[in-house]
Amino acid sequence: MSSHAHAEGQLPHEPEKATAEGRNKVLGFWLFLGGETVLFGTLFSSFLALRDQVLDGPKASELFELPLVALATILLLTSSLTSVFATYALHRNNVKALISWLIVTVVLGLGFLGLEIYEFNNYASEGHQFRTSAFSSSFYTLVGFHGGHVLFGVLWISLIIGQLAKKGLTVVTAPKAYVAGLYWHFIDVVWVFIFTVVYLMGKVG
Amino acid sequence: MDWLTTVDHKKIGILYMIAGGFFFLVGGLEAILIRIQLWKPLNDFVDANTYNQLLTMHGTTMIFLAAMPLLFALMNCIIPLQIGARDVAFPFVNALGFWTFFLGGVLLNISWFAGGAPAAGWTAYATLSGDTFSSGHGLDFYVIGLQIAGIGTLVGGINFLVTIINMRAPGMSFMRMPMFTWTIFITSALILFAFPALTVGLVALMFDRLFGANFFEPSAGGNAVLWEHIFWIFGHPEVYILILPAFGVISEVISTFSRKRLFGYSSMVFATILIGFLGFMVWAHHMFTTGLGPVANSLFSIATMLIAVPTGIKIFNWLFTMWGGSIRFTTANLFAVGFVPTFVMGGVTGVMLAAAPADFQYHDSYFVVAHFHYVIVGGLILGIFAGLHYWWPKIFGRMLNEGLGKLTFWTFFIGFHLTFFVQHFLGLMGMPRRIWTYLDGLGFNELNLISTIGAFLMGFGTIFFLLNIVVTAFKPANAAADPWEDGRTLEWTISSPAPEYNFAQTPLVRSYDAFWKEKMDGNHAMTPAEPLGPIHMPSPSILPLFMSIGLFIAGLGFMYQKDWDNHLGVYMGIFGLIITFFCMMLRSLRDDHGYHIEPDDIHDQGVKA
Helix, strand or coil: CHHHHCCCCCCCCCHHHCCHHHHHHHHHHHHHHHHHHHHHHHHHHHHHHHCCCCCCCCCHHHHCCHHHHHHHHHHHHHHHHHHHHHHHHHHCCCHHHHHHHHHHHHHHHHHHHHHHHHHHHHHHHCCCCCCCCHHHHHHHHHHHHHHHHHHHHHHHHHHHHHHHHHHCCCCCHHHHHHHHHHHHHHHHHHHHHHHHHHHHHHHHC | CHHHHCCCHHHHHHHHHHHHHHHHHHHHHHHHHHHHHCCCCCCCCCCHHHHHHHHHHHHHHHHHHHHHHHHHHHHHHHHHHHCCCCCCCCHHHHHHHHHHHHHHHHHHHHHHHCCCCCCCCCCCCCCCCCCCCCCCCHHHHHHHHHHHHHHHHHHHHHHHHHHHHHCCCCCCCHHHCCHHHHHHHHHHHHHHHHHHHHHHHHHHHHHHHHHCCCCCCHHHCCCHHHHHHHHHHHHHHHHHHHHHHHHHHHHHHHHHHCCCCCCCHHHHHHHHHHHHHHHCCCHHHHCHHHCCCHHHHHHHHHHHHHCHHHHHHHHHHHHHHHCCCCCCCCHHHHHHHHHHHHHHHHHHHHHHHHCHHHHHHHCCEHHHHHHHHHHHHHHHHHHHHHHHHHHHHHHHCCCCCHHHHHHHHHHHHHHHHHHHHHHHHHHHCCCECCCCCCCCCCCCHHHHHHHHHHHHHHHHHHHHHHHHHHHHHCCCCCCCCCCCCCCCCHHHHCCCCCCCCCCCCCECCCCCCHHHHHHHCCCCECCECCCCCCEEECCCCCHHHHHHHHHHHHHHHHHHCCCCCCCHHHHHHHHHHHHHHHHHHHHHHCCCCCEEECHHHCCCCCCEC
């Protein structure tokens, strides 16, 4: 297809949208994120409906430690910035910079996951377990779903880094890298809402 | 083997048709058993528990495993042809969608043989569906089977959105798209925004049942009404996911067999969009009696009644399309014309139910049963029958037998009205739904008997249709490209059945009803929009099947982990997930460039008119 139309080493301006497959992939992914928005929207609604049902377990205001959550937030927001740099590198056809920025993104993502695991462990030891109350179930489900998305993103982007290293930037790999960037931003946006709705609102009351 | 690895949208469409048809028979059999149980008072044909299982599985099967897949069958077989595309946007994902649906459906039905099917109604209302009241595995099969099947629906919806947005033939603007394509477009958007909500509900219920979470468990602070909200924010759009494609089919069939342009095309488009939008705004009308309060009830009541306006526009447009047309009553058109008054009746009872104070009377009675069967059977199933009879020659290259077709229509149509018309009165007389028997002397006896006779007639109608398929299969595949001779849209410009690559050359669309326009201009062929060249095709793959099998194994494993105390279930679940993720990884690492069909191998040169 159009991959043959371009000479070796010469990529079109926006390689992720150069082929029909690429255009389909990018559009399909935007739509998928629309579905994900509903998914998280429903999880948020469930959490909001159940957040005061703490029974004998600890309340949100007793539980959350904002410094830790703030640190996690900084890591994740920074990783969104580095994934933007990666997409910039993609558009400059700079594979090296693209791979490096993706690696930084993955490392930051892993840092975030580490903090989250530490945090969950901490809460569980304070009697805030999955089965404790409706509040705890909905908390772990919402935040855990987000964490699962981060984990999936880390694994996925790692795979893409491997492919980029092996095959370089082509009209096949470019849409993958671009779409992974979209996914990573989406995860970040969801976290902004989690930070506000779960943690800040939980702390204030 | 060919069928296990295919990524061709036409073959996937046929797979959907076979699987959906099979589940339609299963669901139909369950319905017949329900009606046998109710044919006389105090019948003991099945016990109460079995009745609950039959009722639950009938609803679940018909909605998720019969109606939706049959729609997906028509979508897959027709949409790419109607918009002049070579395939769908994501052929691999399309195959994945079919296999997840199919194995999810199989998993759900295994429950019959694994100690009892779910028995909490197709809505699985909490807390009835919780561990306390449904302690067996029935509901586990429900939550996990539907999750797996739901993946297929969701990716199918995304696939068709992208296909319709990105892959239309040159010249086909949005306002030149055939009506069926338009309705599938809106339906796919509804799927995209409705199904993730169901997924969350099912996951939460699964966590409650399998891992001791408390979403819907009031004793631990959970909220049972939350389930109703989540279920119906999915469930109401689902009704429009089902009915909009039927509207599309009816628009195509009535216009073709009246030899007239669809009346008020642009108003049809906007009515479709408006119905799709309003479909999301009215979910709480299923919950008037839950105790939401007068303000919420009034708002949802009014919003619900608003839907009658765009629906009315559609009904009148169909009537005006027929008005003055030279109508041919083929089987397909009989179903389409029969649809119109039937659906109107379902709509009218819908407005009655939308009045919140009145709903307190109708609630949980056979009036409601009659209403939604008028909409779903009298609307959707008649629409599917119309579509199948209309497009059968395009899909299989054989004309269905018209005599048997008319027999199908009359038995099914009369049987349908016999079954459900009387249920309105049973409901108004006070017969409750979801009840396995009733006492003598309440005046229910005769009407229930009539209803059961009607159900058998519908069963005969279905048998006649199966007979027709068998008879047709023995005939030579010699249907013309445009067998009805009045085809208006692009699918009728290529041979029946369509070749592997659909269009040797992508056609240039010059108007709404593109093919009709060329016919009226005296042209013998569509103008091609590109020179004849090699056609790029995706290669077949077994991965979609294995990915779905992985999910199937994982589902079974997690379900039984609470019985087997040596963690075997958990290991099995993880093993299944590993299969799925490994296949995803394989897919991601192997670049699949597909293959090309060279111009010399293209037999159907040019686009015929």
